[in-house]
Amino acid sequence: MSSFKRKDPSKQSNLKSYEGTRVSPASSSTINTSTGISSLDDILGGGLPLSCSLVIAAPDLHSSYGELVQKYWVAEGLACGHRVCVIDDYAEDFLRDLMWYPKSALSVASGATSGGIKEKEGPLGSTFEDEEDEPTPTDRKVKIAWRYEQMKPFQTTVSTPSLTSENYCHVFDLTSRVPTPVVNEKLVSGKLSLLAPGNPNRTGGATMSALRQVEQVLQEQSTVPIRICIPSLGSPATWGDITPSNVLQFLHSLRGLLRKYPHGCASITLAPHLSSDNWSGSGWLQKVGWVTDASLTLAAFSADPALSATFPSHHGIVHITALPSPSTLVAPSDRFSTLRGLASSASGFGGSGENNLAFKCTRKRLIFETLHLDLDGGVSERRTSAPSSTAVELTTATGTSISASAAAKSHDHSQGTCNGHVSSGGPRIDIEFEGPAVPEEKKAVVAGELIAPSPQPETRPKKPKKKVAFFSDRPDVYDF
DSSP: OOOOOOOOGGGSOGGGGSTTEEEOSSOTTOEEEOOSOHHHHHHTTSSEETTOEEEEEOOOTTOOHHHHHHHHHHHHHHHHTOEEEEEOTTHHHHHHTOEESOHHHHTSOTTOEETTEEOEEOGGGOEEOOOOSSOOOTTOOOSSOGGGTTSOOOOSSOOOOOTTSOSSSOOOEEEEEOOHHHHHHHHHHTSEEEEOOOOSSSTTHHHHHHHHHHHHHHHSOOSSOEEEEEEEETOHHHHOSOOHHHHHHHHHHHHHHHHHSTTEEEEEEEOGGGSSTTBTBTTHHHHHHHSSSEEEEEEESTTOHHHHHHOTTOSEEEEEEEOOOSSOSSOHHHHHOTTTOOSOSTTSSOSSSOOOEEEEEOSSOEEEEEOOOOGGGOSSOOOOOOOOTTOOEEEBTTSOEEEGGGGGGOOEEETTEEEOOBOSSSOEEEEEEESSOOOGGGOEEETTEEEOOOOOSSOOOOOOEEEEEEEOSOTTTSOO
16 A cells, blocks of 8 residues: 555645635645735746745845835735734834825725726725736737737736736735825734844844744744745844844744744845845855845846946846745746746747846836847937047148048049058058059049949959058167
C-alpha cells in the first residue's frame, strides 16, 4: 500500500477562500495576495505568496516610487479586509496619504450606474468603477492595410481587473485619499496596527525590537491574512545607525518568521542610501535577494537627464533580483508572467527571451510595462546624423571659415588643378587631380560635397587620379 496521499482541498486552510487571495497557478498549496497593482502581480507570477517577503529598492533620492508601491500594498490590504501592520515612526503620516477608490465611485450609491458603466460594491460599503486611461478600440479603422484590422493592438502592460472578475486586485486612484472614518474603523477593530521599531540609539536595537513585535503579531490566532509593511528600512531617523549585517540579519530572520507563520506576508522598502548596489561593497542588492523571497529595484530616470530624454514615456527601469518560489523549484513568474515574456507568446508579448521592464506614474495610477523604443528613435523628434565631435573650425587661405571634415572638399579649381590650402598656424595640404579639367558649368554640389558630373554616353573620361602633398612649417616635427 502506497504511503503517498493526495491532499484533500477541503482540509486546506480557508485563507484561499478569503477575499483578496487566490490559489497560485503553479501550486495548489500556495496562496497569493495582491499588491494592489495588477502589472506588479503579473511580474511576481500572480501576486505575492503568503509566507513570503518582498523588498523594493528605490535608489533615487528625488523620488518616492518605492513608498508609492508600499501605499498600494497597504491600501489593498485595507480594501480586502486583511490585517495590516505598519512598522514606522511616521505611520500616521504614511496612512494619511494612502490612495483609495475614485471620487466619482464613492459618490454613487451601491448598485447604481453611472454613464452606462455598471459599478460593483466594494468593501466598506464603497463602490468603484473601472476607469481606463486608454481609449477603447471600438470601431477602429486601419488606414494602412485592411488585413491588419483583425489583429490585436500592441500592448505594453496587462489590463486592469474587470468588475466581473473575482475581487482580487482593486482599482485605486492616485487623486483620491482614503477616508478618515475607514482608517479609524480599522484601528478600533484591530485590523490596522501601527508599531514603532524601537530605540534607534543602540546599534541593532531597532531591528531586534521590530522582529519581536512582528512575531507577537503573527503569533495571534487569526484566519485573516496578515500584511507586514515596513517603509524605508534603514532610515537614520527611524532605525538609527544600521549596518549591512543588521539589515541582512533582519531580512533573513523575518523570512524565517513568515515560514513559521504561513498566514503572513511582508513588503519592505529600503531607504535610498541602502538601495545602491555599492552601499556595502559590490553585489549588495544581490545579497539582499538571497535573504528575501522577492527583490526588485525601481531605478528612476530623474537622476539622469539623458535617460529622461531618451525615454520620455517612462519614469524608470525595473531590475529583478529575485522572484518568489515558495513551493516550486522554478519561480511561477517564469511560466505565467505576461510582461516578462518568457512563456509562450499567446498574448503578443513575445516568448523568445526576457523583456525589458519599465514603470511610469500617470495622474491616476502606477503602471509597470515592457520597454520599447519608439519608431525612428522617438515620436516627438526625428533624429539625424550629428556632426562629428572631433570636427574643428579651420581657416582657409582666403579667410573662409570651414570645418576640418570639409576642409579637403573646398578647393580652388582653375586650369585643371584643385588646390586647397588649409592653414591654422600649422601645416599645409595640397591636393591635385591629374587629368582633363572639369568645366565650371558642369560642376555640382550635393549635400556640401563636390562631385563630378555624370559622364555623357558618347564620352567616358577616365576618373582623375588624386595626389596629396603634405608641407609643414616645422619639418623637424613631421620628419619621418
